[in-house]
Amino acid sequence: MVDDRSSLQSPLDSVVGDIYSDAAGWNIPTSFKASYPDVTYEIENVVVSTDPDSLVWTCSLDGSVSCKSAYTSLSEVSSFVFWGKQILAPFIPPSRSILIWWLFHGKIPTDIVLRARGYIFPSRCRFCCAAEEDLRHLFLDCPFVRGLWDVLSSNFGHKLKLDGGKIVFADALSLLWSSVRETNSLQSGIMKNSVDELQILQRLHVSGRPPKAPRILEVNWRPPPSGCLKGNRDEAAFGSPGLAGCAGVFCTCRGFVKDCFTIPFGVCFAFESELAVAVYAIDYAWNFGWRRLWLKSDSTFVVDILSSRSRKVPWRWRSAWDRCLGLIYQMDFVVTHIYREDNQATNSLASRSPSIVSPTWWWNAPNFYNSFIFNDFCSRPSFRFR
Template sequence: MWCALLNWFGLDEGLSCYGIHELLVFAWTLQLSSQIKKFWKLGVISLIWALWTARNKCHFDDKTFIHQEILVFLKATFIEVDNSFPKMGHMDNKWKDYLVIWQMGVRPRVRPPPEMTSVYWSPPAYLWLKANSDGSAMEAPGRIYAGGVFRDWRGFVRGCFHVEGGLGFAFEAELLRVISAIQLAHRWGWNKLWFEADSSYVVHILSTKSTRVPWRFKAIWNQALLLLERIDYRISHIFREGNVPADIMASPHTPEGWWPFGVDLICDAVVRDLSVHSHVRCKF
């Protein structure tokens, strides 16, 4: 029975020698397409139940073990679940997955093509500066980093920064980048600032001026909110694909500091933002 099930899914028959615990661990960790994986787990559990039921019938009811009945039961189970639950994932669009689906007798659910979206970085209005920033965290909790790039209406870099914030979580790294951008804008007297971030959390706390932040950032965030009242600012969201220079500045491998010009690390990304070619965002 186990060899038959493994053959349906194109797996090695030698796996039938596994103990039940090893088999269950293998079943839940095997890398398959979403549709195949769900039916594979269903097949393992259904076969365990079917064999146990058949054994009891043979032992207590003097029934005869007929392996073909169990195979029919498994396929009927696959078909019933496929009809009852339309959201069973998608197969990889490969011949191997199609053969597995055909063996089970269920409908192939072809993976839809990815949605392609163009992402543009656009310069700010005349005499405005756009502050793109990003944060990164190593593990949770781990060391947090923040970085950002200030660019004018011509797309020229007016400054970039990288700061480290000790141990923390990813959302604290997002908060750190906002605070750093506000402080630097105040230091250099930039009163027309357009904040752009790839984090909905950043957009939310800037839009609402929320004070619900971690206690260790409470004082410095309240100071940043006071500085923000002296700035004419806008807030917008951009996908990560259009926030590459800031993402580079937030990398743990970038040295800490402030530069009143564009560093070599981000030159190519800045030039790409100014070109006519957009970034492409793929959503599967």
């Protein structure tokens, strides 16, 4: 990071306590600031906690050591399977999920599998009594099972391809997944305007369940009380993890935009960007002397931890979050939840944040923001369909 150490030997060998104090903050030597302004900017943005130093486990979010995190960090990365989350869904009984898991890994204790483990006994299929019992015969080649596949495929209108008198394994799996999906939709889903689905329901002798009409909720923007600033915040993340950024808008009691900002984060998780924008908004309000702040967020995660003053945040944000909580106790601070339909203005600003190079601050509303301000100023409602 620094090439020439001769002229800056003393600052580089200093510890944090030599250049930082709780009262004055960072006190970096002028020579270092002039030579390395970018490094100085990064150092001054580091929030130093007043709590005693503690060890953190970097492999976990909260910094604590658990058996799971220790095992995950030391074990080899297992191969990803696309069907893992599908068979371990909450609405599928665990016994069925375990059966499919054993089937895909070839662990079902058929006669052939037990023979490979050292057990010696004759093997015969319990259905046809004409072949040995192995996985392929039990699920695909047995005449009795093939009859079940034919009935199932005719009910769902899916013709299995035959290859030399044997069912192709991929087609069987496709039919199996379609049957499981249809079974789940029959139990808790609704019918759609499709002739194919109506025919399937008729073959299975199931009465249709038409969808309910959506409930329309009118959402209106409200200005803050007199003497109070209203801060709307939002974040944008293209993946988790992925490129992310945040935006915040401060409005007066008359509905005018006082200030707004956007900050890019680079690659991070979505919930980290939600947490960071709240920290930045509260920090900006304190630095500008705004002691009455009404923060509105469409993230229930942020609203819950700010309302409860919880310290359960990722360890990377622990120092900044502790400072944020300390500022809240000295402010007239309120946090409430907001629907996304009522946060369209800040959302339009946040959608641009991942693509910008550096943090940007506007003392007035940008041009692309004026249409949203006009809608809020005229009390034009938005509608939420639930």
